Amino acid sequence: DAKTTQPPSMDCAEGRAANLPCNHSTISGNEYVYWYRQIHSQGPQYIIHGLKNNETNEMASLIITEDRKSSTLILPHATLRDTAVYYCIVNTGTASKLTFGTGTRLQVTL
Amino acid sequence: DAGVIQSPRHEVTEMGQEVTLRCKPISGHNSLFWYRQTMMRGLELLIYFNNNVPIDDSGMPEDRFSAKMPNASFSTLKIQPSEPRDSAVYFCASRSTGGLGEQFFGPGTRLTVL
Numbered sequence: 001d002a003k004t005t006q007p008p009s010m011d012c013a014e015g016r017a018a019n020l021p022c023n024h025s026t027i028s029g030n031e032y033v034y035w036y037r038q039i040h041s042q043g044p045q046y047i048i049h050g051l052k053n054n055e056t057n058e059m060a061s062l063i064i065t066e067d068r069k070s071s072t073l074i075l076p077h078a079t080l081r082d083t084a085v086y087y088c089i090v091n092t093g094t095a096s097k098l099t100f101g102t103g104t105r106l107q108v109t110l
Numbered sequence: 111d112a113g114v115i116q117s118p119r120h121e122v123t124e125m126g127q128e129v130t131l132r133c134k135p136i137s138g139h140n141s142l143f144w145y146r147q148t149m150m151r152g153l154e155l156l157i158y159f160n161n162n163v164p165i166d167d168s169g170m171p172e173d174r175f176s177a178k179m180p181n182a183s184f185s186t187l188k189i190q191p192s193e194p195r196d197s198a199v200y201f202c203a204s205r206s207t208g209g210l211g212e213q214f215f216g217p218g219t220r221l222t223v224l
Contacts, residue, residue: 034212038153041218042217042218043114043201043203043215043216043217043218044153044201044203044213044215045215046212046213046214049212097155097158097166098143098155098213099155100152100153100154101152102152
C-alpha cells in the first residue's frame with residue numbers, strides 16, 4: 001500500500017470549513033484514497049473514499065488532484081463534535097488490510 | 111443494526127492470566143478484523159478473516175495470541191499468558207462482501223494487564 005503523509009495537527013473554528021490535506025505521491029493506479037476518523041475513546045469511523053473523481057457525501061467532500069498524488073478532505077461546516085484524529089489511507093479497495101498512519105489531529109474550537 | 115459488538119468493554123487482569131476478547135460482526139459481513147491500538151505503535155492490524163477463515167495473521171505479535179472465528183457471527187481473540195505490554199485497546203471491525211475496503215469498527219476493549 002502507498003504511504004501517506006499528513007500534518008500532525010490542525011485547528012479550525014466552529015462553523016468554518018476544515019480542509020485536511022494528504023500526500024500520497026506513490027499511489028498506484030488501482031488504489032483508492034480512504035478517510036477515516038477516530039473520536040476520542042471510540043473506534044475509527046469511515047468517512048469517504050475516492051479513486052479519481054471528487055466525491056461528496058453527508059459527512060464530507062473529498063478532492064483528489066488530477067495526478068492523484070494528493071487529496072483534501074473537506075468538512076464544510078466543522079462542529080465541536082468533529083474534533084478527532086483523521087486518517088488518510090490508500091488501498092486497492094479489495095485488499096483488506098488498512099494501514100493507519102499517525103493521522104491529523106483536528107481540534108475544532110469555539 | 112446494532113453495529114459491531116465487542117465484549118467486555120474493559121478488562122483488568124494480572125500478568126499470566128488468560129484473556130479472551132469477543133466480537134460479534136455486523137450481520138451479513140463476511141470479513142472480520144482484529145486491531146490493537148497503543149500510544150507507542152498506533153493502530154495495528156493483528157489478523158483478519160474472510161468467510162470465517164484466517165487469511166493474514168502476520169500482525170499477531172507472538173504465539174501467546176490466538177484468534178478464532180467458529181461461525182459468521184462470532185470471533186474471539188485470546189491472550190495466554192497475558193503480559194503488561196499487552197495493555198492496549200483492541201478493536202474488532204467487519205466488512206461486507208461488496209464493500210470497497212469500508213470497515214465498520216466496534217467500540218473496542220480496553221485491556222489492562224497488571
